[in-house]
Amino acid sequence: MKILPYSVNKKEVWNAFVEESKQGTFLLDRNFMDYHADRFFDCSVLVYSDDIDDVNIDSADNLIALFPANWVQEEKTVYSHQGLTYGGLITKPDVTQVEVLKILQKVFMYYEGYLGARILVYKPIPYIYSSVPNHEDLYALFRAGGQLCSRGVSTTVSVQHPLNMRTLRIRQAKKALENGFYIERVKDGEDTCLREYWAVLETVLREVHNTKPVHTSDEMSLLMGRFPRQIRLFVVKNAEARVVAGTVVFETNTVAHIQYIASSAEGKKYGALDLLMRHLCGERYKDKEFIDFGISTENGGRYLNEGLIFQKEGFGGRSVCYDTYKVELQRDVLHKMHEGLEEMGTRMMVKFLDLKALSQSFEPVLSNNMLRVIKSGWYLLGSENKQFEENWCKYVGSQHAVLCANGLDALKLILRAYKKIYSWSDDNEVIVPANTYIATVLAIREAGLKPVLVEPQMSDYNIHAEQCKRAITDKTCAILPVHLYGRVCDMDEILSLAREHNLCVIEDAAQAHGAIYKGRRAGHIGDAGAFSFYPGKNLGALGDAGCVVTDDKQLADMVRSMANYGSREKYVNEYEGVNSRTDELQAAVLNVKLPRLDADNAHRRKIAQRYINGIKNPMIVLPQMPEDEMEAVWHVFPIRCAERNSLQTYLKEASVETLIHYPIPPHMQEALKELFGNVSFPITQRIHNEELSLPISPIMTVEEADYVIDLLNKFVV
Numbered sequence: 001m002k003i004l005p006y007s008v009n010k011k012e013v014w015n016a017f018v019e020e021s022k023q024g025t026f027l028l029d030r031n032f033m034d035y036h037a038d039r040f041f042d043c044s045v046l047v048y049s050d051d052i053d054d055v056n057i058d059s060a061d062n063l064i065a066l067f068p069a070n071w072v073q074e075e076k077t078v079y080s081h082q083g084l085t086y087g088g089l090i091t092k093p094d095v096t097q098v099e100v101l102k103i104l105q106k107v108f109m110y111y112e113g114y115l116g117a118r119i120l121v122y123k124p125i126p127y128i129y130s131s132v133p134n135h136e137d138l139y140a141l142f143r144a145g146g147q148l149c150s151r152g153v154s155t156t157v158s159v160q161h162p163l164n165m166r167t168l169r170i171r172q173a174k175k176a177l178e179n180g181f182y183i184e185r186v187k188d189g190e191d192t193c194l195r196e197y198w199a200v201l202e203t204v205l206r207e208v209h210n211t212k213p214v215h216t217s218d219e220m221s222l223l224m225g226r227f228p229r230q231i232r233l234f235v236v237k238n239a240e241a242r243v244v245a246g247t248v249v250f251e252t253n254t255v256a257h258i259q260y261i262a263s264s265a266e267g268k269k270y271g272a273l274d275l276l277m278r279h280l281c282g283e284r285y286k287d288k289e290f291i292d293f294g295i296s297t298e299n300g301g302r303y304l305n306e307g308l309i310f311q312k313e314g315f316g317g318r319s320v321c322y323d324t325y326k327v328e329l330q331r332d333v334l335h336k337m338h339e340g341l342e343e344m345g346t347r348m349m350v351k352f353l354d355l356k357a358l359s360q361s362f363e364p365v366l367s368n369n370m371l372r373v374i375k376s377g378w379y380l381l382g383s384e385n386k387q388f389e390e391n392w393c394k395y396v397g398s399q400h401a402v403l404c405a406n407g408l409d410a411l412k413l414i415l416r417a418y419k420k421i422y423s424w425s426d427d428n429e430v431i432v433p434a435n436t437y438i439a440t441v442l443a444i445r446e447a448g449l450k451p452v453l454v455e456p457q458m459s460d461y462n463i464h465a466e467q468c469k470r471a472i473t474d475k476t477c478a479i480l481p482v483h484l485y486g487r488v489c490d491m492d493e494i495l496s497l498a499r500e501h502n503l504c505v506i507e508d509a510a511q512a513h514g515a516i517y518k519g520r521r522a523g524h525i526g527d528a529g530a531f532s533f534y535p536g537k538n539l540g541a542l543g544d545a546g547c548v549v550t551d552d553k554q555l556a557d558m559v560r561s562m563a564n565y566g567s568r569e570k571y572v573n574e575y576e577g578v579n580s581r582t583d584e585l586q587a588a589v590l591n592v593k594l595p596r597l598d599a600d601n602a603h604r605r606k607i608a609q610r611y612i613n614g615i616k617n618p619m620i621v622l623p624q625m626p627e628d629e630m631e632a633v634w635h636v637f638p639i640r641c642a643e644r645n646s647l648q649t650y651l652k653e654a655s656v657e658t659l660i661h662y663p664i665p666p667h668m669q670e671a672l673k674e675l676f677g678n679v680s681f682p683i684t685q686r687i688h689n690e691e692l693s694l695p696i697s698p699i700m701t702v703e704e705a706d707y708v709i710d711l712l713n714k715f716v717v
Contacts, residue, residue, distance in 0.1 A: 015029050022091060097136040105338055128290045154321075159286055171271075175270050176274060200244070200262055369588045378584060385584060391591060400549065410531060412446050414528045422477065430449050436484065440666075449477070460623075465490070528549065538604070604698065605632070608623075611705065619642070636696070640687070651711060
């Protein structure tokens with residue numbers, strides 16, 4: 001690999017590579033970068049492959065990367081690049097993580113050796129500007145000891161998923177039209193209109209934000225002249241053709257980056273920006289992937305500029321980070337960046353759950369049974385449903401099983417039926433774990449009851465009778481324990497408490513298929529149990545399906561009726577029911593998979609025990625294997641780590657897939673904000689902040705588990 005400094009005679013080679021790169025935008029073009037030449041000492045480099053020679057040095061054929069940078073001698077610091085909004089390593093679309101690591105190692109050592117640089121400040125290119133947004137450079141920064149030193153957060157609209165543009169800001173936009181306002185794109189060379197808008201912009205920034213634009217109107221005119229198809233000015237004019245609002249837009253292939261947005265007092269009064277933003281988001285840039293409203297740089301980001309205020313008021317935005325990393329260029333650390341690369345080249349890919357391979361393990365029986373159902377011509381409430389309900393009753397040990405559409409419906413139907421049977425009112429309360437998945441809470445809400453959250457215990461992440469007892473009131477009608485991650489709650493103590501207070505016990509067994517608690521299967525320990533057969537569950541269909549199990553015939557009959565429009569007899573409806581059914585194809589899949597469930601769970605226990613025995617990193621908190629191993633079926637293997645996000649990134653870079661169950665607890669979800677208010681559940685919040693689920697499945701190999709264990713034991717921060 002050969003590093004050469006950029007010079008003006010390499011402009012065409014540089015620009016040709018930018019065009020082909022996966023991050024290429026006009027901001028990385030030398031015609032834009034060289035505009036800043038009088039302000040920064042440019043120390044950009046070109047990275048060539050080893051076989052470069054003087055004959056083809058002016059060709060882009062052997063060029064493998066570019067690094068835009070400038071040098072501040074007084075600080076002994078290389079920046080990538082102060083004149084750019086972003087600008088890390090520029091590479092081709094097919095670059096690998098190992099190649100990026102080698103390239104950046106070479107670049108960092110070049111700056112340390114050639115310039116005597118002590119620090120390098122690195123600005124990764126946000127994913128929205130990359131055709132293949134893998135961020136391989138973040139791993140290289142990690143290996144070089146890079147530290148995140150600042151984060152600017154932009155709000156970006158996904159053009160394919162905006163809020164409803166038909167109603168968004170329509171009142172103010174109509175007001176603008178009624179007052180004669182209209183939108184105009186300033187044509188190339190119309191400096192009079194540009195200067196008029198710049199006067200509005202400067203006034204707003206000076207009076208409202210105590211700042212001024214980075215560019216003057218003359219500088220912006222120069223840039224727009226150089227890039228007429230990439231930098232555009234849109235203004236709103238009033239009936240007298242005076243500019244009252246506007247914005248500059250930097251256009252790339254996939255992103256419209258809105259900058260320098262402002263409105264005069266008149267424009268604010270009559271909704272000029274509402275009119276303009278509706279046009280840009282809904283019409284002008286509807287073919288882009290993203291509209292980026294940029295980050296606030298005023299007073300360190302403490303103030304929102306006018307454009308950010310507008311987008312935060314409702315264009316369906318998402319957060320995009322403009323990060324800055326600081327790398328101390330220490331030669332011994334840079335040399336070690338390369339360690340282990342040979343192993344990485346042949347590393348294992350460990351999926352969290354390979355559903356395709358799992359389904360393949362049931363072939364050809366699986367496909368044959370599905371084909372048989374297709375040829376039968378009977379697709380709902382047929383023999384496959386009946387057969388599975390009988391099989392599931394026998395397996396679980398219950399007297400009744402009723403298939404339905406999904407696990408959420410299973411819970412909801414139980415609660416609705418009990419509400420009717422026991423005449424519960426809308427203010428009756430159901431005790432539920434605070435750390436459960438939101439579906440458990442939604443089921444209670446949809447049944448017209450009130451969820452009361454209680455904290456779990458850290459030992460097993462489940463609720464216990466002690467916490468439930470403190471939550472019981474004269475309104476409590478049921479306790480809804482969740483066998484989270486596949487481990488059964490301590491049901492004896494919960495049942496004892498429930499009987500003492502005459503409460504129903506409804507199990508959410510969606511993650512605990514086959515678990516056994518003191519001789520009883522999960523779901524058949526309380527009064528009723530709900531199962532989900534989502535494809536990723538221990539017993540999963542190829543689509544959605546759910547089931548209610550109980551020994552209570554009245555409950556089972558009512559659930560079956562409610563799941564079929566409230567009808568036992570066709571066109572005769574006893575209750576206000578729903579349409580919640582498992583189709584015959586899914587029932588056929590479950591009939592094929594059920595006989596292997598115990599064996600599959602045994603394999604999960606084997607992997608879980610290997611994790612528990614093998615992982616020795618003090619940064620990682622492991623779950624406990626219960627005294628009776630049959631009480632856990634390890635639907636999820638949850639570890640906890642205070643540096644959870646860094647750990648997940650580290651594993652991802654090593655080709656190990658993980659998931660978080662769950663990043664946001666129910667009481668902090670926007671959907672339930674009004675219900676729970678500002679309550680605090682510190683144990684739950686800590687679990688959700690630290691939990692990371694490792695790969696575990698019936699088809700995971702011991703070799704894959706050992707690979708994950710080895711990676712975890714090497715993890716450091």
